[in-house]
Amino acid sequence: MNRDRASRRLPVLLSFLIGLMLTIMPLSGTLEMFRPDWIAMLVIFWAMQLPRTWGIGAAWVIGIILDVSQGTLLGQHALALGCVAFITVRLHLLMRVFPIVQLTATVFPILAIYQFLLFWINGVAGVNAPAMAYWGPVISSTLIWPLVMALLSALRYRVRSGG
Amino acid sequence: MVASRESNGNPGRIPALGARFLGLVFISILLMYFDNRDNHLDAVRTSIGAAVYPVRLIVDAPARIGNWITETTTSRSDLEQELKRLKAERLLTNARLQKLNALEAENARLRAMLDARAQFRDKTRVAEIMSVDANPYDHGLVIDIGSQDGVVDGQALVDADGVVGQVIKAGLLTSQAMLISDTDHALPVEVNRNGLRTIVVGTGTIDSLELPFVVNNADIRVGDLLVTSGLGGTFPAGYPVAIVDSVTRLPYEPYADVTAKPAASLGQVREVLLIYAAASEVQEASDE
Numbered sequence: 413m414n415r416d417r418a419s420r421r422l423p424v425l426l427s428f429l430i431g432l433m434l435t436i437m438p439l440s441g442t443l444e445m446f447r448p449d450w451i452a453m454l455v456i457f458w459a460m461q462l463p464r465t466w467g468i469g470a471a472w473v474i475g476i477i478l479d480v481s482q483g484t485l486l487g488q489h490a491l492a493l494g495c496v497a498f499i500t501v502r503l504h505l506l507m508r509v510f511p512i513v514q515l516t517a518t519v520f521p522i523l524a525i526y527q528f529l530l531f532w533i534n535g536v537a538g539v540n541a542p543a544m545a546y547w548g549p550v551i552s553s554t555l556i557w558p559l560v561m562a563l564l565s566a567l568r569y570r571v572r573s574g575g
Numbered sequence: 576m577v578a579s580r581e582s583n584g585n586p587g588r589i590p591a592l593g594a595r596f597l598g599l600v601f602i603s604i605l606l607m608y609f610d611n612r613d614n615h616l617d618a619v620r621t622s623i624g625a626a627v628y629p630v631r632l633i634v635d636a637p638a639r640i641g642n643w644i645t646e647t648t649t650s651r652s653d654l655e656q657e658l659k660r661l662k663a664e665r666l667l668t669n670a671r672l673q674k675l676n677a678l679e680a681e682n683a684r685l686r687a688m689l690d691a692r693a694q695f696r697d698k699t700r701v702a703e704i705m706s707v708d709a710n711p712y713d714h715g716l717v718i719d720i721g722s723q724d725g726v727v728d729g730q731a732l733v734d735a736d737g738v739v740g741q742v743i744k745a746g747l748l749t750s751q752a753m754l755i756s757d758t759d760h761a762l763p764v765e766v767n768r769n770g771l772r773t774i775v776v777g778t779g780t781i782d783s784l785e786l787p788f789v790v791n792n793a794d795i796r797v798g799d800l801l802v803t804s805g806l807g808g809t810f811p812a813g814y815p816v817a818i819v820d821s822v823t824r825l826p827y828e829p830y831a832d833v834t835a836k837p838a839a840s841l842g843q844v845r846e847v848l849l850i851y852a853a854a855s856e857v858q859e860a861s862d863e
Binding site: 429432433436437438439444467468469472475476477480481483485486487488490491494495498501502533537 | 592595596599600602603604605606607610611616619620623624626627630631633634706707715743744751
């Protein structure tokens with residue numbers, strides 16, 4: 413039973429590890445502005461598919477790790493990711509039956525809220541932020557979402573059948 | 576209705592979701608409050624940072640492997656050529672060094688005569704850059720040594736051409752640094768030509784800095800070299816920072832519009848020198 417659970421969690425943890433790598437990978441100036449929010453997308457996907465295991469608690473812990481690795485305020489990404497997970501878990505039944513176009517249209521505002529929270533906390537804490545840095549990740553993440561969705565769905569199928 | 580389609584037995588509603596969410600929001604805000612005000616949470620940060628260290632290593636691996644491959648597969652003729660070039664360069668620098676030795680001796684003599692405090696050579700250490708900080712709001716990087724090697728907050732980073740930035744958070748194994756081009760970064764400098772003191776501020780663009788507090792009639796020209804003045808206490812004096820690349824004097828404004836280009840190529844550095852200032856040396860000595 414325990415083993416079974418571990419083997420179910422492994423692919424999800426692996427996906428987050430890869431997401432973390434993609435997030436801290438060095439990119440050049442212009443690309444940096446359009447780095448997708450990999451971790452936020454992963455949180456949305458897993459909170460939608462497995463809301464009991466990968467709900468807001470897990471999202472919060474991942475957010476803390478992200479805060480440490482990016483040197484932001486401790487709790488900033490945690491709060492934003494917790495919020496993303498909350499919305500997704502609330503809507504997960506709807507989102508699961510959405511066709512991909514509609515799902516992407518739902519993911520867009522969630523990511524916008526995520527970026528807004530980060531942006532807003534930065535503002536309150538007195539960190540200077542250029543406004544164009546706000547929309548870049550939201551747009552790139554939304555554009556890449558269908559691809560991420562397809563990849564993760566394949567992985568998701570494996571989690572279910574392999575477990 | 577939809578809930579009955581659940582395959583892995585999840586009921587549609589997750590109990591106490593709202594309460595848990597509010598709890599986490601509360602904890603986050605508390606954490607951010609304490610993290611922003613003072614450094615009580617540094618221990619937490621350091622320990623989680625150490626846990627993320629392997630991930631950083633993996634991310635860095637492709638670049639390291641690439642370097643290693645290019646190094647090991649360089650052809651013999653290339654190596655010979657480089658050797659020749661380096662020998663020539665060494666001859667040249669040696670010649671310059673001889674002159675410098677004489678000058679240094681002379682300088683020491685003059686200083687002794689003036690009864691001034693002797694200027695020691697700063698202790699340095701090479702650090703490799705592991706990653707550039709992903710946060711688009713600030714210009715930072717992560718280096719591969721931390722408090723284990725005596726890195727402290729506020730330590731200056733330079734490369735072969737000039738000042739790169741300073742350490743802002745020294746972790747156990749890695750440290751985070753802020754580039755001088757960060758909008759939050761300001762650095763006291765002086766014009767090398769005439770000793771005019773001013774402050775260089777980052778603009779958020781990697782190849783441009785600005786000098787917002789230069790009065791209109793100040794003697795500053797395009798091409799002037801700006802060096803650290805050592806007044807802030809963080810950076811030792813005399814390191815090149817930037818070269819002035821435009822001066823616009825507006826008659827109706829109190830300050831001239833001056834921009835400068837960083838001497839160090841901030842976007843391309845892979846190794847940096849950490850400067851152990853005199854203060855930290857004293858501290859280290861007393862620790863031992």
